[in-house]
Amino acid sequence: xxxxxxxxxxxxxxxxxxxxxxxxxxxxxxxxxxxxxxxxxxxxxxxxxxxxxxxxxxxxxxxxxxxxxxxxxxxxxxxxxxxxxxxxxxxxxxxxxxxxxxxxxxxxxxxxxxxxxxxxxxxxxxxxxxxxxxxxxxxxxxxxxxxxxxxxxxxxxxxxxxxxxxxxxxxxxxxxxxxxxxxxxxxxxxxxxxxxxxxxxxxxxxxxxxxxxxxxxxxxxxxxxxxxxxxxxxxxxxxxxxxxxxxxxxxxxxxxxxxxxxxxxxxxxxxxxxxxxxxxxxxxxxxxxxxxxxxxxxxxxxxxxxxxxxxxx
Ligand SMILES: Cc1cc2nc3c(=O)[nH]c(=O)nc-3n(C[C@H](O)[C@H](O)[C@H](O)COP(=O)(O)OP(=O)(O)OC[C@H]3O[C@@H](n4cnc5c(N)ncnc54)[C@H](O)[C@@H]3O)c2cc1C
Numbered sequence: 001x002x003x004x005x006x007x008x009x010x011x012x013x014x015x016x017x018x019x020x021x022x023x024x025x026x027x028x029x030x031x032x033x034x035x036x037x038x039x040x041x042x043x044x045x046x047x048x049x050x051x052x053x054x055x056x057x058x059x060x061x062x063x064x065x066x067x068x069x070x071x072x073x074x075x076x077x078x079x080x081x082x083x084x085x086x087x088x089x090x091x092x093x094x095x096x097x098x099x100x101x102x103x104x105x106x107x108x109x110x111x112x113x114x115x116x117x118x119x120x121x122x123x124x125x126x127x128x129x130x131x132x133x134x135x136x137x138x139x140x141x142x143x144x145x146x147x148x149x150x151x152x153x154x155x156x157x158x159x160x161x162x163x164x165x166x167x168x169x170x171x172x173x174x175x176x177x178x179x180x181x182x183x184x185x186x187x188x189x190x191x192x193x194x195x196x197x198x199x200x201x202x203x204x205x206x207x208x209x210x211x212x213x214x215x216x217x218x219x220x221x222x223x224x225x226x227x228x229x230x231x232x233x234x235x236x237x238x239x240x241x242x243x244x245x246x247x248x249x250x251x252x253x254x255x256x257x258x259x260x261x262x263x264x265x266x267x268x269x270x271x272x273x274x275x276x277x278x279x280x281x282x283x284x285x286x287x288x289x290x291x292x293x294x295x296x297x298x299x300x301x302x303x304x305x306x307x308x309x310x311x312x313x
Pocket of ligand 1: 151297
């Protein structure tokens, strides 16, 4: 296995270097870049990009699909942390190979492949890795045919290819704290699940998660001191009650160490950043808040605003 890994790393060495260069010049636009507001420890600056194959497609709930990916290159993800974000590369219809972008060192920018083979790039969460079965998982909200990623998850079949890129490192998703407040819509279920599943057994706090309806609640293993409240919203593009529900939660007394993780639609994240930072004076170190999507726009269209919002307050 070790020898296989070495060979794979060798095979991808040039891409690793290119991608590391990119991280330095464009930290916001690269997988993991936005999570740097949470303490993270970089064990390696390498970045993986791999062409994987759909092995299985599982309906988790009516609006959630798990895609199990496999392939020789799955082993490259052995050092990554479930819950960290990735980039997925969806090939155009009829193309069964992933044409990853190159990096132009002189101009310090990505050079995309020609339009007829260029993959669509989206940001998702590395949900899990199984070394024994050589599998990794990504869970997709099914919000219809209106986005390439959602449409791909709905239609993909075993054997279809998907490109995945990630930093090759361990990531600390949340710092140590006495009280956690985890707030997210359906897109955040993978990261919140990974956080909840890995918090110490003594952890205390509350999670509020918004899903389509009761049938979309997922089983998440949590420490006994952390409760989950589920909210229902069958049209998240039209608005959300997450922010006003979160505002009703009693916050810990001064002196208790605390941490809030907010991942949801743009308006919710903006409202909650204002709430924690301006109304309650939580420090930047006590809050991770990032807009995972923006209603009415595609990921690439909303990226500048979402990253700008992340820098505010
Ligand atoms: C760090 C990070 C991690 C993420 N992890 C996950 C994950 O693990 N699983 C996951 O499902 N999503 C995740 N997301 C969110 C996902 O990237 C966005 O929902 C993305 O827009 C989906 O791409 P798309 O091609 O389906 O739609 P796009 O082409 O981006 O958008 C097309 C239309 O779809 C609508 N839309 C997009 N997302 C939703 C939604 N969730 N509900 C309703 N309408 C929507 C938009 O309003 C837009 O009008 C993550 C985002 C970030 C930034």
